[in-house]
Amino acid sequence: MEESFRFKEPTETLLSEERVFRPLPEIVVEANISPKDYKKALEKGQRDLEGFWEDAAEKLEWFKKWDRVLDESHAPFYRWFVGAKCNIVYNALDRHIKSFRKNKVAIIWQGEPLGEKKKLTYYELYRRVNQFASVLKSLGLKKGDRVAIYMPNLLQTAIAMLGCAKIGVIHTVIHSGFSAIALKKRVNDAKARVIVTSDGAYWNGKIINLKKAVDEAIIECPSVEHV
CATH class of the missing domain: 3.40.50.980 (Rossmann fold)
Incomplete structure (x- = not known):
C-alpha cells in the first residue's frame, strides 16, 4: 500500500500494551500538579467548566484579554476566549x-x-x-x-x-x-x-x-x- 511506512511496526504488540510506567519519586516532587490537586482540578472542571479554563488561561500572557470565555451560540461549533489574542x-x-x-x-x-x-x-x-x-x-x-x-x-x-x-x-x-x-x-x-x-x-x-x-x-x- 502506498500509504504504508517504509518500516513495519509490530502493530499487535502495540495494541496489547498493558505495562504501566510510573514516574520516579523525584519527578513527582517537581511536577506542576500533585495527584491530590489533579483530583480537585478534575472536580472543578466538571462543576464549573468556564471557570476552570479561565483560571488556566490566566497563567498565560495575552496581548488582548477575552470578552467572553465560551460562546455556545453556534453549538456544536464552540468558540473559546472570544476576542482574545495571544x-x-x-x-x-x-x-x-x-x-x-x-x-x-x-x-x-x-x-x-x-x-x-x-x-x-x-x-x-x-x-x-x-x-x-x-x-x-x-x-x-x-x-x-x-x-x-x-x-x-x-x-x-x-x-x-x-x-x-x-x-x-x-x-x-x-x-x-x-x-x-x-x-x-x-x-x-x-x-x-x-x-x-x-x-x-x-x-x-x-x-x-x-x-x-x-x-x-x-x-x-x-x-x-x-x-
Whole structure:
C-alpha cells in the first residue's frame, strides 16, 4: 500500500500494551500538579467548566484579554476566549527570556546513534526560532500560509514548528517514513507553499533519503514554491 511506512511496526504488540510506567519519586516532587490537586482540578472542571479554563488561561500572557470565555451560540461549533489574542510561541519561549529560565535547558535531543545528544537553552532556542521565522518571512510567507515539515526527529524540526507558529504560518508535520506518493497527497491537501526537509535520516540503523522523496513528490505539487 502506498500509504504504508517504509518500516513495519509490530502493530499487535502495540495494541496489547498493558505495562504501566510510573514516574520516579523525584519527578513527582517537581511536577506542576500533585495527584491530590489533579483530583480537585478534575472536580472543578466538571462543576464549573468556564471557570476552570479561565483560571488556566490566566497563567498565560495575552496581548488582548477575552470578552467572553465560551460562546455556545453556534453549538456544536464552540468558540473559546472570544476576542482574545495571544501567541503560543511567545508563551512557550519568548517570555522565558526575561526570566531566570533564560539560560536553563529548554530542549534535550537524543539522536540515532545513541551517542548523539544536544541541548539548547531557552535563549539559544529563541534565537534559532527567530532566525527560522525570519527566513519564512523573507520567502513571502504570511499568516495563514501553509508549510509542510518532512523531517526526522531533530532539533531543527522543533525549531521549524515553533518558527511557523510564531508568525502565524500553519505547519503540517509529515512523518519521515512516508513515501513520495503519500507526501505528495499531504502537501497538496494542505496547499503548502514551502516544504522543510533534510537530506536524509537514520531509522533503526538505516538511512532514509528524504530529499529524494521530496524531489519526486513536488513534480505534482503545484503549490510548492520553495524547498
